[in-house]
Amino acid sequence: MTSIGITIAFYALSGLSIGAAVAVFLTRNLLHAVIFVILAFIGMAGLFVTLSADFLAVSQVMIYAGAISVLLVFAVMLTPYASRDNGNSLFAPVGVLVGLGFAALIGFVATQVAWPVFSGSDLEAQNFTGTVRTIGGALLGGYALPFELASVLLLAALVGAIALVREDER
Amino acid sequence: MLTTFLLLPLAGVLMIAFLPKHREQDARVIALVVALLAFAVSLVAFAMFDRTAEGYQFVDRFEWIRASDVGFGVQYIVGVDGLSLPMIVLTGLLSVAAILVSFGVTLRTREYFIWLLVLETSVAGVFLSLDLIQFFLFWELELVPMYLLISIWGSGHKEYSAMKFLLYTIGGSALMLVGFLLLGLKAGTFEIAVLTEAPPTETLLPLAVIFWFIIGAFLVKLPVFPLHTWLPDAHTDAPTAVSVMLAGVLLKMGGYGILRIVLPIMPQQAQQFGMVLATLAGFSVIYGALITLRQRDLKRVVAYSSVSHMGYVLLGISALGAVGLNGAALQMFTHGTITGLLFIMVGLIYDRAHTRQIADLSGLMHRMPLIGTVLVITGFAALGLPGLSGFVAELTVFLGTLEVHPVATIAAVFGVVLGAGYILWTVQRVLAGPPNERWAHLTDADKWWEHTAMAGMLVAIVLVGVYPRILTDVVSGGIAPIAAILGGGS
């Protein structure tokens, strides 16, 4: 039995994330949209907490709500004429339909499949604490290769981004 | 020996490819020499062929794609029996003739002869292949030279016609490939002899479907109504030599395929659909002949007459008896020589008059008696005059089919009457009549290569017409096993 706090937190945070995401969809102002998306990210971070993923929650806030959102704001600012507009294109109906379809599909799979889950004491045992150590160990141990690869990715993205936007020397 | 036949033209291709530009005209000599050598090889094979022995002779083989453990073992096997040997001789002969009549080609000479020689190899490859995949390979290989020959050196709507030819053939052969794969699936081999020995009984798709998949490609090539409309266009717009090859040997690939592959491997289905084939054949004969009557272009006349004449091949096949099959094989050979020569004659006229419209031509006999005479003789052969080869073949076909498919046979015999109609009418319009001022400058066939080409073909026509045993003794040896599979004689 889940603690009631967790239950409340789950619904509240889910509501926050979903509501913020809906707002992103509905708002006509791009800057507002950025703010709503940050809200959604924060809601997500909260949900991570309810799943006892403390490190990820922090990362989420830092990377998404922080870094990526700042990038988005920068993007909005760098393209001033377009910045205030968050209008829909002709594909909005399609988008809504496909979105609904995916939500329904995932919901269907989520509820219809007998997922192999822990229960009772086993589930309690999964209540991680101090995931940072484990994750850090994994990143530098078994997952060193993707880790290194990710660093290359970041480097390539950096170089590429510069190459793309750099003013021509000539 | 047979591999030599396949490689000789390719050797010629290499030699021509490395010919310096300023000696471009030597390409035709090289081509002629290799084609003559290949023809000689075929004649040697013809002479050395053991007419009494069963099975394939002069077999060369090696395993080409070594993957038979996954069902993809493909062998290179060439060999001849009584069925394919005449086709090889025909290919050799017509290639020589085609090269001879092309001596006047000046546009991109080297390429022209290269493609002509590639065409010879690929067509001969079809006749020599004893493995389904190898057969299919050569079958497709022939498309490239044909496509280029028609669309570069042709006339009229050459690009449309070339593309039409190509798409028809590829479309037809597409399903043939599926059929081959399905046939080879259980046996794990594509060797024709093995499949003939033990025809597949349980296949993924019903054998009837496979039957139509495979025969479809052959019916396109033959061609048979309603799959024939590529033929008039391709013929009309092709250069003379290509028309000769197309009518002379390429169409035969269809009939040959049915005889070599469809009948021995799927005898039950052949029996099941014999009536359908006979109906198609009889209808094609009459239909082709009727349309021929209406044609205004000389080449279209010959082209549509091919539709009619190749109907006899299918008719002979549809009876599924020894006699009819013999007739079909004979008809393939004779139609090859006769129609080949007809196209040569039309080409010679076109070279001089620069038109093929019957309405524009008249009284040519005065200016070109030799061409006219040969044309008349060939016309006689085409309308089945005894003493010339066409008659023997038609007779054999009809003798084989009358009992089995009386209605279709009667229709086909009536096609002979119509044949006389369109051929003589054409001859009358083109050759007869008072001397025509417009054509007063024309000359008769006066080049040695023109004479040689005509003479060679005429010899073949008359020889087979007068003494058909030279051919039938070979052919019947190849037909006998097929007829035995189909259930004995006629």
Add this chain to the structure above:
Amino acid sequence: MNFGDANYLGPAITLFAGAGVVLGADVFTDRRAPARTLALLTILAAALCAVAQAMWGPTEVGYGGIIRSDAFSSFFTFLLLAITAAVLTASGGGLQRVAQAGEFYALVLVSTASMVVLAQAQELITIFVAIETTSVCQFILAGLARDDRSAEAGLKYLLTGAVSAAVLLYGFAFLFGLAGSTNLEDIATVIAGAPEGGRLAIIAAFVMVAAGLGFKMALVPFQAWVPDVYQGAPTPVTTFLSAASKAAGFAVTLRIFYTGLGGGDSFVATQWAMMFALFAAVSMTFGNLAAIQQTNVKRLLGYSSIAQAGNIAVGLAAVASGSTLGPSAVLFFLGTYAATNVGAFICVIVVSSRVGSDDLRDYAGLLKRSPGVALVLSLCLLSLTGIPPTAGFLAKLYVFNAAVQTGHVWMVALVIVGVLNTAISAFYYLRWARIMLLDEPREATTFMPSGTVGGLLTLAALAVLFFGVNPTPLIDIARRAAATLL
């Protein structure tokens, strides 16, 4: 991390290092470094590593089970290296639009390295990161010409790629949820137990995975970016995408579906076979029909690439219990396709750098202007059509035979769709060949490709012919490589 395991990754590490060198040299020599030479040397070194690895290297899983070095990965390593080498060699003329040559070479190397890792990876996280690394490099490469079309291509590629990555990730998440592990061997263990309760999730998962990878392979309906990006990206980049990226997509697909989902013995094998059959049929039909009316050659090759992906996917659909015939067909096809398509694209690079146009009409009379290029391009087009004696003929034959060998009637239906599509494809491929060989040129100027590019073209043509005449070596290699999947 045990550095003793480094010999699993020799080629990739060499490539990464080479990319660094290229980039560094570019920066420190003020853009005067011979970037292309350095990059080619890198590839040579990587190839040597790969040879060493194939001959003396480990053949089992390493790196804690996330990397394999086997015949399969070797096959793709060599294939990718060859493609990249060809692209780099040919890119000299095609890079006029790309100002940042150093970045170009570095990114190509990184992208290749990631794909090499991808071919070796058998763990979802590694796969994901490797895919994203190569993708991000490719997004940038597509936009690197920085003109209107290139930028547009980059943006479209990136956004579509990101969406497909999200979908792929969702599929991975489901797999993780089912198996509790990201390692393909663990997933295989789970699948081998045939958990009926998880069937729906597995199906959803592999469809999503197929979507994410289908984006790389350019299968319909994940193909829509292809024409635009092929057209807009610098031609060398398009070449790279059409051969290398597609090959990597197929490599990882095979790895996941065979090593992870158990190949033909999986309890959902029929489902995914049907799925790929569907994608293959639609891809072939769409690509070929849509290409008929194309006049921009790069766009045309884009549609052609979709159709060819469909052909290759027939091999993916050719699933049979205990058999790797389908994968070996895919490998064989990819090998020949790489030679063919790279050959064709290099011709396009040569022509567009001299003629300055990608319009089909500007290929008129190419035979008179540049006979060698015209002949090689024609040969490649024949091979793409599947006409003997080119490799493309046997590739199609092999794939279709693999499909028939499964013994399913619906696979025969797929093959029928395939062969009919061959007929359709003949129309536009050969029309192009005809325009080059037959039509009168618009301009009389003649040109020759540079010596190296000429040699490359000769090599491509010889490969196309060689594998068309003597396919057995390549077939053997492909079969050996495919056999390690199970």
Add this chain to the structure above:
Amino acid sequence: MPTIPEAAVWAIYFVPLVTGALCATAFRRTPLLAGRAMITAMFVAWLLALWTLQTVIGHHGEAIGFDPITWVHLGDIPIQFGARVDGLTAVMLVVVTSVGLLVQVYSTEYMRGDGGYYRYFAYMGLFCSSMLGLVLASSLLQLFIFWELVGASSYLLIGFWFHRPSAAAAAKKAFIVTRFGDFGFFLGVLLVWVSAGTYDMATLNEHATELSAAALTGISLGLFSGAVGKSAQFPLHIWLPDAMEGPTPVSALIHAATMVAAGVYLIARMFPLFQAAPENVHMFIATIGGITALLAASIGVVSTDIKRVLAYSTVSQLGYMVMALGLGGYVAAIFHLFTHAFFKALLFLGSGSVNHASGTFDMRKMGGLRSHMPITFWTFVIGSLSLSGVFPLAGFWSKDEILATAYEANPIFFGITVLVAFLTAFYMFRAIFLTFFGTYQGGEASEHGHSSHPHESPMSMAGPLLILAVPAIAVGWVNLDGSFGHFIEAALPEAVRQGHHEPVALVMAISTVAALSGIAVATAIYFAKMPASASIRSKLGPLPGIIERKYFMDDLAEDILVRKVLYGGIAQACELFDRYVVDGIVNGIGWAARMKGEVLRRTIVGQQQAYSSLLLAGVLVAVVVLFALSGAGLER
């Protein structure tokens, strides 16, 4: 003389063939040599034919067989060819070679100066050898082969003056019309193989009764169909009058004496088989013969072209023979064939001689030629009398046998024969009076160019006329005691032989009366002009017009059947069907593929979201489809 060896028999066939081939090649530059070579060849053949005849007479007309050679294997069964010489063959050989020889001699003068001189003799060689081959054939198929070759050489000869459109058209018409007949013949030949399994005519005749009635009916109707075409029987007679476009010696040889008789010869050759066929078949044959005889004779009455008169006369006489065969008169038919060959050849050559003099065949432009060319006139009269059946000329005896056969068989046929006999005498003497009496009407430029005023022909032309006049008078006497009949009946199996008919006095009387009255009426109208022909004509109403239009048979065949129904109707329908439906479908498929491609292409709209949408929707659809398939249990 010793028995003729096989090689000599074959030489009869090969000598003209080889000579013809030489004419076409070696003698191109020396045309005169070509003519002489051909005469020599025919002379050799004639001698050999006489030798054959002598040998056969030694055998009392029984067959001399030679070993056949295998021409071709059908499956395992050989088709064999050989020579068979019996009474019938020998007689035919003699007829063909004699007339042939004389015609060659005649031709050297008649064709003098023609540009195609050597070509003419080449064709002649081909024709003679084919005709002789036809006669010599021992196998039905062999006969068919030479039958067709005869047709082909006839085509070449009719169209000899190919620069004249009418000649070219006539040649084509002749070939195609006979081909219609051969269509049946060919089917009959095929049917013979299918039902009897052999082509040896002796065997076929021997075992004819063992065949089923249906087979016999089919075969005999098929063979008869061939005869109808070749022997110009109703309704395929329309080619023969047009064939007069050929050089006149050709008409004499081919369209009077030999080729057209081949049909009769065929029926005679296969007579036992025909006899075995049901009675209705006989009646059918006789009826066709009767209709032909009457029809052609009536047209002969109104024709103004002397050659066409003779042509229709030939058709009519052939009708006689066919009718006789239908009524079982084997000997009568062959006997008439035999005599007819001589006097009709004589008449044709005579008309050629007239043309040589006047440059025309139009009798309205002749007149009064009797004094200018007496030899021609007198021989022509002899021929006419013989044809009319005036005692004791050749025609009398043979025609009498036919009349007797009809008399015994059926009064209607007898009536027809008498009527035809009357008409024959009438039109022949009409021709004589128009041509040779009265005043010369001026003529025309001759068919090969040189204009002329009337004169007797040179000896090389008049000579053959004189020579032919002898058999035209006397050849009928060979059967006075029935020996000719016995001789040729020896070719038949015992069972079918009929023996000699005693002449019936009544029939002879009626025949003579009919002939004489015909002559008398002709004399009255065209010599004495008692009722002028015009006034008679006006009294007969539309009938002469109908007859002059040949009962609309040509119009029906050419305009309606061939031009409108076949060419303009069926063939055009096929052509349009081919172009717009069959090819239309093909091009339509191409168009549809392009259009579909265009539509699919437009799905790549250029906006990035479309691409994502497609991707995601694709996932949804694929998942749903696979869920559905999975639920439907298709996975196993």
Add this chain to the structure above:
Amino acid sequence: MNPLEITLGHYLVVSGIVFGLGIAIALSKRNAIAVLMGIELMLNAVNLTFVAFSRFGSAFGPEPTQPLVGHVFVVFVLTVAAAEAAVALAMAVLVYRRRETVDLDRINLMRW
């Protein structure tokens, strides 16, 4: 599904809804930057799934030895998302410079 008993299913449903919303945004919005937001939301939804599986998930088969692999995966997804966002930003700026717009329905030079 007991609404008070918060299970794996709940998290998955939320994830699905957010994923769907992300899709709707990514497909509907004209502005490339808004589209990017949608994509980030989609990735977030996936992250939630991974974490939820880590928290609740066992396996069909032998029990997972490293349940925190899901967390590790999320770390990489975060990294990749950041990198992608950076490149996307650069690309948007590049396009904006050339075309003065980042509206996707106007970025359609190439089509058909």
